[in-house]
Amino acid sequence: MSAIKSIWDCMFSPRLIKIYGNGPTEKMYDASKLEQWGDKVISSMYMMWKFGVYTSPFLIGILYRKGYLAQDGLLMLSKFATSLGVILVVSFCVRGLGRATNPTYHKFIQTLQSAQIGMVPNVKKELCKYEFEFFAWPVEYSWKDLDGDLSKQRLQISRPLLNRSPFQLFMTIPCQIIGYIAVHTFGIRLIYPGSLSLLQLILETSLLQGRSKLIEANKGVRYKLSTKERNDIDCMFINRRDATPNGNTLVVCCEGNAGFYEIGIMGTVIEGGYSVLGWNHPGFGGSTGTPYPDQEQNAIDIVMQFAINKLDFKIENIILFGWSIGGYSASWAAMNYPDVKGVVLDATFDDILPLAINQMPLWLESVVKLAIREHVNLHNYEQLSKYSGPILLIRRTDDEVISLKEADLSSNRGNHLLIKLMRFRYPYIFEEPQVTLVKDFLATTQGAQDQIMQKIGVNSDLCRSFLESYISENSKSYPMKIGPDMNIQQKNQMALFLVRKHMKDYKSSHCTPLPVEMFQVPWDINVENGFVFT
Structure with a gap:
C-alpha cells in the first residue's frame, strides 16, 4: 500500500532539475528512462494546450471550414481527445513509477515534505540543495504574517x-x-x-x-x-x-x-x-x-x-x-x-x-x-x-525603446520624467526659460552639455551653497521655495546643476547591462557621493 501511495505522490510532484553541492559534486538530476518518457509526453501535451489556447480563434476557423464542428467531426474530435486523455493518464503513472523507484528523487521528496510541514533552518538548508519546479516550494513569508502594516492604507495615484x-x-x-x-x-x-x-x-x-x-x-x-x-x-x-x-x-x-x-x-x-x-x-x-x-x-x-x-x-x-x-x-x-x-x-x-x-x-x-x-x-x-528622498535617473543615449523617435535624444521619455520632477521640486528655479534651456541641454550628449555648462558658467560650489543655505533656514521638504529672488543667470546655473545631479548619461541601447561604475547612491543635497567602485 505504501508503494502505491509513493507512486501516487510522485505522479504530481515537481520535476527535479538539479542538485547543488560543493565544487565537482554539483550535477544535473539523472532521471530514469520511465520518468524521462513520462515528462516528455506531459510537457509536450502542455505546450500543445498552450499553443491551442493562443491560436484558438484561428483553430476554430480552420476546424469550421474543414467540417469538424459538424456532428461527425465533433465525434471524431471527441475520440481524439479521449485518446490523448488516456495517453496523459498513462504518462503520469509511468512518471510516478520512475520517480518512486529513484533513490535520489525519493530523498528529495522526503526533504520537500519536511519543508512543507515546517521550514526550519536545517530543513531550508537541505531544500536549497535542490533545483526543482517552483510551484512546490513552500511559502516562507505571507501577507497574512504582517501585523501593523496589514491595515496601513497604501497610497495610490488618481486616474x-x-x-x-x-x-x-x-x-x-x-x-x-x-x-x-x-x-x-x-x-x-x-x-x-x-x-x-x-x-x-x-x-x-x-x-x-x-x-x-x-x-x-x-x-x-x-x-x-x-x-x-x-x-x-x-x-x-x-x-x-x-x-x-x-x-x-x-x-x-x-x-x-x-x-x-x-x-x-x-x-x-x-x-x-x-x-x-x-x-x-x-x-x-x-x-x-x-x-x-x-x-x-x-x-x-x-x-x-x-x-x-x-x-x-x-x-x-x-x-x-x-x-x-x-x-x-x-x-x-x-x-x-x-x-x-x-x-x-x-x-x-x-x-x-x-x-x-x-x-x-x-x-x-x-x-x-x-x-x-x-x-x-x-x-x-x-x-x-x-x-521626497534622493533620486538618480540613468538615461541611455541610444535608447530605442524609451525614445519616441529613433536616434532622437530629445524624444527620450526620461527627459520628461526629469523635467516634471524638477519642476515639482524646484518650481521657482525651473520656470519656462529654464525648462527651454534644459530641453536643449538634454537634447545633446555629454560633450555638448559640458560646453553649455561652461558657457552658462555653472559654479557647482555656489549652487550647492544656495541649497544648503535655504535648507538651514527653511526645510528640505518639497516643493522648495528657493529661487524667487534669483536672477535669470543664477536660475540657469541652478537648473543645469540640478539636472546633472539627478541624471547620468550612459551611451548604450536599452537592453545593454549597466556597468557597475554607473550605479551609485543617489546624490543628496547635504551629502556628495562619488561613483561606487569595488
Missing part, C-alpha cells in the same frame, strides 16, 4: 479619466469594452512580454544557468512570498552584510518587462558589493499571477515587507533600483516607503501612455488612451513626485 459625467461615461462604453478586452487578452502581454509561457520556455536554460550562478557563485538564497491576492512571488536574496563595504545596504531590484532576476539587473548591483534582493513580476519565472498594476503593487509591497521584517534591513538602508518598466514598481514602493535611502531608475519613463500611443495606429488613439488610463496606468512621475 483622472474616471471623473467623467454620466453622458461622457455612456458615450465611451464601446471604447471601454474594447479597451478592457484588449488589455485582458493580448494587451498586458504586449506590455509585459516576459509573462508569455512561450518566451519563458525559450529562456528556460538561460534562467536556470543564471539562477545557478546566483546560488553557487554568489551564495544566493531563494524564497517564496505570498501576496494579498495569494500570488506566489519568486525572489532571490544575496547577503553581503559585514562582508563588503556596501554590504549593509540592500538594493531591491525591479526588472523590465521581459526581465527576470536570474539574468537581469542584479548582476550590476552584486558587482558593486551590495546586499541584493531580486524578484520576478507576477507571471514571470516562478511567480504566479498576471502583471496588472494592482498585482505589481502587491508584489513589491510584500517584497519590501519581507526585506524589512524578515531580512531585518532598516528602511533607511534600502535602495530601490528599477530598470525600464520596473520603474513603476520602484516608484510605487518609493511613494509608500518614503524613508528609503534612495531610488535609482535606469532607462525608464514618466508615463507609459505616450509610448503606447506611439506604437499603435493613430485611429486607435482614443481606445489606447482609455485602456491605459483605466487598466494599465503606469505613471511613474505621479508616484515619484510623492517621494
Whole structure:
C-alpha cells in the first residue's frame, strides 16, 4: 500500500532539475528512462494546450471550414481527445513509477515534505540543495504574517479619466469594452512580454544557468512570498552584510518587462558589493499571477515587507533600483516607503501612455488612451513626485525603446520624467526659460552639455551653497521655495546643476547591462557621493 501511495505522490510532484553541492559534486538530476518518457509526453501535451489556447480563434476557423464542428467531426474530435486523455493518464503513472523507484528523487521528496510541514533552518538548508519546479516550494513569508502594516492604507495615484459625467461615461462604453478586452487578452502581454509561457520556455536554460550562478557563485538564497491576492512571488536574496563595504545596504531590484532576476539587473548591483534582493513580476519565472498594476503593487509591497521584517534591513538602508518598466514598481514602493535611502531608475519613463500611443495606429488613439488610463496606468512621475528622498535617473543615449523617435535624444521619455520632477521640486528655479534651456541641454550628449555648462558658467560650489543655505533656514521638504529672488543667470546655473545631479548619461541601447561604475547612491543635497567602485 505504501508503494502505491509513493507512486501516487510522485505522479504530481515537481520535476527535479538539479542538485547543488560543493565544487565537482554539483550535477544535473539523472532521471530514469520511465520518468524521462513520462515528462516528455506531459510537457509536450502542455505546450500543445498552450499553443491551442493562443491560436484558438484561428483553430476554430480552420476546424469550421474543414467540417469538424459538424456532428461527425465533433465525434471524431471527441475520440481524439479521449485518446490523448488516456495517453496523459498513462504518462503520469509511468512518471510516478520512475520517480518512486529513484533513490535520489525519493530523498528529495522526503526533504520537500519536511519543508512543507515546517521550514526550519536545517530543513531550508537541505531544500536549497535542490533545483526543482517552483510551484512546490513552500511559502516562507505571507501577507497574512504582517501585523501593523496589514491595515496601513497604501497610497495610490488618481486616474483622472474616471471623473467623467454620466453622458461622457455612456458615450465611451464601446471604447471601454474594447479597451478592457484588449488589455485582458493580448494587451498586458504586449506590455509585459516576459509573462508569455512561450518566451519563458525559450529562456528556460538561460534562467536556470543564471539562477545557478546566483546560488553557487554568489551564495544566493531563494524564497517564496505570498501576496494579498495569494500570488506566489519568486525572489532571490544575496547577503553581503559585514562582508563588503556596501554590504549593509540592500538594493531591491525591479526588472523590465521581459526581465527576470536570474539574468537581469542584479548582476550590476552584486558587482558593486551590495546586499541584493531580486524578484520576478507576477507571471514571470516562478511567480504566479498576471502583471496588472494592482498585482505589481502587491508584489513589491510584500517584497519590501519581507526585506524589512524578515531580512531585518532598516528602511533607511534600502535602495530601490528599477530598470525600464520596473520603474513603476520602484516608484510605487518609493511613494509608500518614503524613508528609503534612495531610488535609482535606469532607462525608464514618466508615463507609459505616450509610448503606447506611439506604437499603435493613430485611429486607435482614443481606445489606447482609455485602456491605459483605466487598466494599465503606469505613471511613474505621479508616484515619484510623492517621494521626497534622493533620486538618480540613468538615461541611455541610444535608447530605442524609451525614445519616441529613433536616434532622437530629445524624444527620450526620461527627459520628461526629469523635467516634471524638477519642476515639482524646484518650481521657482525651473520656470519656462529654464525648462527651454534644459530641453536643449538634454537634447545633446555629454560633450555638448559640458560646453553649455561652461558657457552658462555653472559654479557647482555656489549652487550647492544656495541649497544648503535655504535648507538651514527653511526645510528640505518639497516643493522648495528657493529661487524667487534669483536672477535669470543664477536660475540657469541652478537648473543645469540640478539636472546633472539627478541624471547620468550612459551611451548604450536599452537592453545593454549597466556597468557597475554607473550605479551609485543617489546624490543628496547635504551629502556628495562619488561613483561606487569595488
